[in-house]
Each structure stands twice: as structure tokens, then as C-alpha cells.
Amino acid sequence: MNDQAENLRKKMKQNAQIKQAKTVAFVSGKGGVGKSNIAINFSLELAAKGNKVLLLDLDIGMGNVEILLGQQAKKTVVDMLEDKLELHDIVEHGPNGLAFIAGGSALSDFFRMDQRYMDHFSSQLQQAIQCFDHIVLDMGAGATADSMYFILAADACIVITTPEPTAITDAYGMIKHIIHHNGSMPIQVVMNRSTSPKGGHAALERFRLVVQQFLNIDVKPLGIIPNDEAVTQAVIRQQPVVCSKRKSPFSKAIKQTVEKYGFESQPVAEKDADSFIQKMKYFFLKER
Ligand SMILES: Nc1ncnc2c1ncn2[C@@H]1O[C@H](COP(=O)(O)OP(=O)(O)O)[C@@H](O)[C@H]1O
Numbered sequence: 001m002n003d004q005a006e007n008l009r010k011k012m013k014q015n016a017q018i019k020q021a022k023t024v025a026f027v028s029g030k031g032g033v034g035k036s037n038i039a040i041n042f043s044l045e046l047a048a049k050g051n052k053v054l055l056l057d058l059d060i061g062m063g064n065v066e067i068l069l070g071q072q073a074k075k076t077v078v079d080m081l082e083d084k085l086e087l088h089d090i091v092e093h094g095p096n097g098l099a100f101i102a103g104g105s106a107l108s109d110f111f112r113m114d115q116r117y118m119d120h121f122s123s124q125l126q127q128a129i130q131c132f133d134h135i136v137l138d139m140g141a142g143a144t145a146d147s148m149y150f151i152l153a154a155d156a157c158i159v160i161t162t163p164e165p166t167a168i169t170d171a172y173g174m175i176k177h178i179i180h181h182n183g184s185m186p187i188q189v190v191m192n193r194s195t196s197p198k199g200g201h202a203a204l205e206r207f208r209l210v211v212q213q214f215l216n217i218d219v220k221p222l223g224i225i226p227n228d229e230a231v232t233q234a235v236i237r238q239q240p241v242v243c244s245k246r247k248s249p250f251s252k253a254i255k256q257t258v259e260k261y262g263f264e265s266q267p268v269a270e271k272d273a274d275s276f277i278q279k280m281k282y283f284f285l286k287e288r
């Protein structure tokens with residue numbers, strides 16, 4: 001076992017009962033709207049502010065967190081489940097001290113196939129919840145059966161969309177689906193790839209009003225992220241934008257988004273210590 005894993009194991013023991021991570025799922029209706037890039041840069045910025053952050057790639061089969069971070073993960077979520085590994089043995093460390101776990105490749109419906117996978121995953125996540133301040137879940141697009149119980153169990157969902165009508169329509173469908181299963185889920189929305197701040201605000205406000213009118217729920221506008229060439233370059237160079245282009249419009253917008261998130265987020269109550277795990281098991285069993 002390497003030193004980092006040993007250190008993490010020790011810290012997990014020390015921190016047990018002290019911390020209570022807030023879990024937030026980055027979701028979208030349509031794919032390719034910027035979930036992974038935003039989840040990664042958001043996590044890095046949260047970590048730069050002194051938070052202990054775990055980024056978990058749950059886009060099983062299509063995960064690309066490790067590629068975007070420019071790091072090769074030795075093990076993935078899939079290895080953890082198949083080989084019954086402990087979470088601290090597979091956690092990798094990226095820039096700003098960000099802890100992350102790569103998604104790996106597997107068939108879809110991976111968790112559904114085996115209750116033992118779910119049990120092992122739950123017990124490992126329970127430890128992570130006591131060790132980190134924030135757990136960020138980078139989900140695959142849409143509402144696949146496999147991803148829904150993680151999304152529904154999270155303390156909050158951040159829905160990413162772009163101003164394109166197709167992305168907006170699919171984001172609306174995703175919110176409708178989430179609310180149908182968990183009516184009390186706090187939902188925040190990020191408008192990505194805006195061509196101007198004014199246009200981005202207008203698109204986000206229109207979306208908020210439609211959701212309020214037709215679904216009767218209040219989604220919170222969380223951020224407007226500009227369309228920025230720095231993102232394409234960062235993806236090609238495999239260097240996250242907030243690390244390599246700190247002054248870019250994208251990095252500034254991520255910073256504002258993280259500030260707003262921190263300002264508006266409610267701490268998780270101590271009595272809810274295992275509510276993420278309980279909810280995840282509840283939604284898992286309900287589906288079977
Ligand atoms: N703000 C942005 N500005 C420019 N290009 C972006 C932006 N956000 C995303 N992209 C482009 O969209 C692609 C898909 O983003 P990604 O984060 O992988 O989406 P998802 O995880 O939703 O599938 C990126 O590779 C990048 O080229």
C-alpha cells in the first residue's frame with residue numbers, strides 16, 4: 001500500500017464522527033453540455049479554498065475525470081467493486097489536494113446487477129462522508145436507472161445546461177424526473193457556454209420561470225459560465241482551466257459559482273450523518 005493511502009486511512013480514523021460531507025451531484029439531461037469540466041474545476045476551486053473535496057466519477061463506462069485532470073488513475077470505482085478494494089486504496093490526488101476516483105469502464109446497469117456491489121460501495125462511501133467536507137458526483141447524462149439512486153440520494157443537485165433549446169428541454173425533463181422521485185431535492189442551475197453575461201442571465205431566468213410555472217418548484221440560479229476557448233485548450237492539454245488559466249473568463253465564472261454555492265449551501269445536520277447512504281439504499285431497493 002502506498003503512503004498516501006496509509007495517510008488517508010489514518011486521517012479517516014482520526015476524523016471519524018467529526019466531518020459530515022455534503023454530497024452534490026452534477027447532472028444534465030443532454031450529454032456534452034460541460035458537466036465534467038464544470039464538476040472538475042468547481043471541485044478544484046472548492047479544494048483551493050481549503051475544503052477537503054472528493055470528486056467521484058460516476059459516469060461508469062464513459063468516465064473522463066482522470067483524462068481531464070491529466071492523470072492516470074491506477075484503480076477505478078469498477079476495480080473497487082470487483083476486487084472489493086477499500087476506498088482509501090484507490091483514491092488519487094490531483095492539483096490543490098483534490099482527491100478523486102476515476103470511473104473506469106463497465107457495462108451499464110453495473111450496480112443493478114449485484115446487491116453486493118451496492119453494499120460494498122455504501123460502506124466505503126460512509127467512510128468518505130466522515131472524512132471529506134464535500135463529495136462531488138460527476139454523473140453521466142440523463143436519468144439512467146443506474147445513476148438515479150445516487151442522484152436522488154445527494155444533498156443537492158446542480159443541473160448543467162447550455163442555452164440551446166435541446167439542452168434546455170432535456171434539463172427540464174431531468175428536473176421533472178428528479179422531483180417526481182424526490183420532491184424535496186434542492187436544485188441549482190448553471191447556464192454553461194453563454195455567449196454574453198446578459199444573454200446567459202436571460203436564458204437562466206426564462207428557464208427558472210418555466211420550471212416554476214409548470215413544475216411548481218423553485219430552482220436556484222447558481223452560475224453563468226461563458227463559452228471560452230480556454231476550455232477547449234484545457235481539454236486538449238489535459239490541464240484543468242482553473243489551474244492553467246486562472247484569469248480566463250471561465251475560471252472567474254467558476255470562482256463566482258463556488259462562492260455562491262458556499263454562501264447559499266446549508267450545512268448537513270449531524271443527525272443526517274448517514275442519510276446519503278440510507279437514501280441511496282432506499283432508492284436502490286425501491287427500483288428492484
Ligand atoms: N464553457 C465552455 N466553453 C467552451 N467549450 C466548452 C465549455 N464547456 C464545455 N465545452 C466543450 O464541451 C465539451 C464537453 O464537455 P464535458 O464537460 O465533457 O461535457 P459532459 O460531461 O456534460 O458530457 C468539452 O470537451 C469542451 O470542448
Ligand SMILES: [Mg+2]
Pocket residue numbers: 035036037059064139140
Ligand atoms: Mg462528463
